[in-house]
Amino acid sequence: MVTKVYGATLSGCEPHLVEIEVDISPSALPTFNIVGLADLAIRESKERIRNALKNSGFTFPADRITVNLAPADLKKEGSHLDLAIAVAIVAEMSRGRVKTDNICLLGELALDGRLRKVRGVLPLVLMLKEKNIGSTVIPLRNQKESAIAKDIQIYPTRDLRTTVMFLMGEEEIEPVEHHFPEEVLQTVPEEMEFSDIRGQMVAKKALEIAAAGSHNVLMLYRVLLPILTWYSKNTKDIYLYS
Numbered sequence: 611m612v613t614k615v616y617g618a619t620l621s622g623c624e625p626h627l628v629e630i631e632v633d634i635s636p637s638a639l640p641t642f643n644i645v646g647l648a649d650l651a652i653r654e655s656k657e658r659i660r661n662a663l664k665n666s667g668f669t670f671p672a673d674r675i676t677v678n679l680a681p682a683d684l685k686k687e688g689s690h691l692d693l694a695i696a697v698a699i700v701a702e703m704s705r706g707r708v709k710t711d712n713i714c715l716l717g718e719l720a721l722d723g724r725l726r727k728v729r730g731v732l733p734l735v736l737m738l739k740e741k742n743i744g745s746t747v748i749p750l751r752n753q754k755e756s757a758i759a760k761d762i763q764i765y766p767t768r769d770l771r772t773t774v775m776f777l778m779g780e781e782e783i784e785p786v787e788h789h790f791p792e793e794v795l796q797t798v799p800e801e802m803e804f805s806d807i808r809g810q811m812v813a814k815k816a817l818e819i820a821a822a823g824s825h826n827v828l829m830l831y832r833v834l835l836p837i838l839t840w841y842s843k844n845t846k847d848i849y850l851y852s
Contacts, residue, residue: 613702616714616743617679617694618734619686622809625730625737627714628691629680632698637674644695646679649687658689658719659696666723666771668700675699689718690728693747693773700774708777714738714746715773723770727751735759745785747773753786760788 745763
């Protein structure tokens, strides 16, 4: 039997849905493998997940564990998938008691099972609406930014054990109430500089060279609509000429 759980990750600023498949099979030599073009942070998650499961009261299987992150040709980055992988392992061992249908799990695990805040929750949640995922579990510290999204059930939780009990129907979590925090508007800068842009080093370097040599530029990039229209599902293609 193979258990499937949804997670999500960011590639630069672009959100992507990840399907996590877990298979546990008997083996004389216990192994824990993660495949599917995972970066170092995800490969290191094996030790976080192992200790988080044990310290949350779950048994870590002494068998061959294979975790596949699909699509396999998409590079996965960051620690967003910790919770989803851990829950998938528990769900595989529970033989159907943990319900993971139509829900996405986001969060980084501490060694004691607590959920740490992850970056980029808002674009991930907005992407889930477009993928028709009806609900998501997020770290408690991410609930303020996630409240901006509507038409999706968002459940903030403190730790791995609470999440598993919730998915088994043995514990309730109050969903985040949708609202638009006033302080978000107050923190939006009127102007932006290159230093405000995370990543995109190649694009920034190309623009610096073009500016230094007074070269022409043709640039195509994708941006989210301004903060006041985050409720929309649309993005814009913008062409700049000089």
